[in-house]
Amino acid sequence: MELKKLIFEEAAKIDEVMRLDLDELAAELDPLLIEILNYGLFSGGKRIRPFLTTSAGRLCGCTDEGIYRLATSFEYLHAATLIHDDIIDNASERRGAASVVSQYGLAEAILAGDFLHAHSMQLVSRIGGPQALTAFCRATMAIVDGEFRQLRNAAGFEQSETEYFTVVKGKTALLIGAACEIGGMYGGGDDGICSALQIFGINLGCAFQIIDDLLDYQGNSDKTGKATGNDLAEGKMTLPVIIALQRADEQDRQALLAIFADPEARARSLADVFGLIKRYQGFSSAREKAEELIDKALAALPVMESQDALKERVILKDLCTYVLNRDK
């Protein structure tokens, strides 16, 4: 409860910094571009990536408010990838509202994403310096690589856990890792500390994605704001299914694969797929995997001596618990 309040307050601060930044940009940029940036950036979102940046920075001793500006670059980049993702996935909605591409058009969505991309890098370079930018670009390129691997995997439905985690790291976890690492750098953490923070973030990011996979089947759509069974409808192989496929007998395996191979079957087979995943403990094993990853994240979390650092450590631990137990 305390953590939720903190996340909410930090998100409000990040939003304020972004709004001031956009106001400055508005003086020199095309009004439609500014409108789209506002639309894409302020459509909700818990600002978890910036939260991690500022928290990791404070863990390393940062008391400088300039870190909020650095932290916004993760939200800018995240928004850029969402805007481009919605084009790629042909998604007309995002968080219950029209996606940027369906609201403003293809050209506008591509360009707005490109702008946020460049703007985020400029911020990281200017505030975080060259080492931070290298980490940031590495994560950005990993996102693209992850998307390519996912496109390739989408062709065949038999995917190993290793392939799954390669995609998740690229698409999600490396950026979360970079948010922690770069926050640490800004806070003055040494290489060992920053690399530990990166490992913390990568494991947290992977766990986060697994919980997302679980909520897609098990969540309450009133709370998550997303329809249950969305991943199945899109034919997306997520961890619960991958685990079930590994363990299923030949008949069930073929049944699952047949459903995933056929868009119409996917649309009407949510209950069947749910049952098959459950039969082979796909949900519980995926959750165990998420718990293991959170344990790894916590084990990596640096122990610092100051009172402020100890306080921040508690917050990051609470965040881990929150990620595991979230229902939306």
Place this chain on the structure above:
Amino acid sequence: MELKKLIFEEAAKIDEVMRLDLDELAAELDPLLIEILNYGLFSGGKRIRPFLTTSAGRLCGCTDEGIYRLATSFEYLHAATLIHDDIIDNASERRGAASVVSQYGLAEAILAGDFLHAHSMQLVSRIGGPQALTAFCRATMAIVDGEFRQLRNAAGFEQSETEYFTVVKGKTALLIGAACEIGGMYGGGDDGICSALQIFGINLGCAFQIIDDLLDYQGNSDKTGKATGNDLAEGKMTLPVIIALQRADEQDRQALLAIFADPEARARSLADVFGLIKRYQGFSSAREKAEELIDKALAALPVMESQDALKERVILKDLCTYVLNRDK
């Protein structure tokens, strides 16, 4: 002739550096992504932007071969914008071959552009440092802003010369300016020299675009590799038309505007539009404007004392003449 040979040799060097770089990337990236990068990067092109970077660097005293790696970032960014542009313009061809989007698909083209975007920034930051990255990002964001202004102008066909140059600077000239400026920085030029090099590049870039506009109406499509009248077919307001519209009597002005407002009329009115532009000296005045801009570029070109710098200055002057007189 000598200059053409030099451009050719420098392009071969740039290509070699990019090939080595892609070979390194191939070790860790998805093979399809690597294939698309190769396809998008090696489809021809004179590598004028990298040429300017290395030349400006040498003008400032650079003897270090590392500048070629820095220079490739301009080609990477240029390729990224072309790949995204072809999506936006729905262009199935680029330099006589299938565009990346038509060869590989929408998702792939968006992602490959995003990758090149991030990769180019990482290179500029790593090799050129934070000041270079700031200039590079500024140019990148100006490209997006220029595209937005163009999208907006496309709605109405009455465009002022000022609006035309705002778009051209954003879409083309600022990146060429940055290529010169950042080359100068790497070569150790002081702020005054680098800013003069930027002005040189911006004026050269604007002149380059005007010649492009002229070639689209007056060029020999066997040489340019593009169909004549393409800009008209797309309803693109270029400088010769803007000048003609300013000077035309009411009847001719309305005739021109009516043609531009109707895609079918555009498709069959090349000869009429050509005649109207000629009647109001649209072509000759646009050429005069390009010549003026080249004069401005040359006036900005720093005078350095060393023999090497003098030699480089002659090359850049020759390049200006080449840009004015090119027939493709």
